[in-house]
Amino acid sequence: MLFDDTYLTIEKPSEAIFRDRGSKFLAFAYPIIAEADIKPILAKLKTEHPKANHHCWAVRLGIDRSVFRINDDGEPAGTAGRPILNTLLSRNITNTLVVVVRYFGGTLLGVPGLINAYKVTTEEALANTTIIEKTLDDIYIINFDYQQMNDVMKIIKEDNLIVLEQSFDNNCMVKIAIRKMQVNRTIDKFENLKGTKIKLAL
CATH class of the missing domain: 3.30.230.30 (Impact, N-terminal domain)
Structure with a gap:
């Protein structure tokens, strides 16, 4: 289906x-x-x-x-x-x-x-x-502290997210595509990480 x-x-x-x-x-x-x-x-x-x-x-x-x-x-x-x-x-x-x-x-x-x-x-x-x-995706930007890197990457891997862009220095940023159907579930995971902000890319 x-x-x-x-x-x-x-x-x-x-x-x-x-x-x-x-x-x-x-x-x-x-x-x-x-x-x-x-x-x-x-x-x-x-x-x-x-x-x-x-x-x-x-x-x-x-x-x-x-x-x-x-x-x-x-x-x-x-x-x-x-x-x-x-x-x-x-x-x-x-x-x-x-x-x-x-x-x-x-x-x-x-x-x-x-x-x-x-x-x-x-x-x-x-x-x-x-x-x-193909899946219909929403694009999100995640900003996080360097020490959250492993947790953020773990969620990206678990949820099969596509990384479109990334930069890692003191303030890290990852731009990802999340499949529409799983957006809420994935965002919840990121929001539960301390020091992590997620927002819809315009």
Whole structure:
């Protein structure tokens, strides 16, 4: 079961190619974190594939998986962006952009043929990368005295916390990522240590 503080995404970019009756479909899948990431990726692909007839895409964003955009880029409505998005939905992936670049081969594929081509190319691109589970984390800063070092490090290890930044001199500081689900439990542990202050990083 997926808790509210986990989500699935792709580990790294991947590609796939699919051919049907002379048309060539190239799929590019990217892990992204914000809508602002879309434009530069599309611009780069349009530069790399200036002769392609269509650059169709779909994106799904947000931990609650609620944000999505589709673009058919001149293909008949519902034949390109929607099948790409449906593939992301069926795999329950978010924070992912898939762009399918099409070179038209001279033969019309018809609506079912197009839907199939965009779906299959997207599925193959996702199959060529690893789908990973990520957790939703809150970032905290802990300030503590040097003599608390062992106790602080012990909690970090016990609770599998990710250390993002650290500095150790007279006043020590550690910046950590705590999984949302375990925030209260972990903070209690730190607050019980004398001479230790913990606060949410802004």
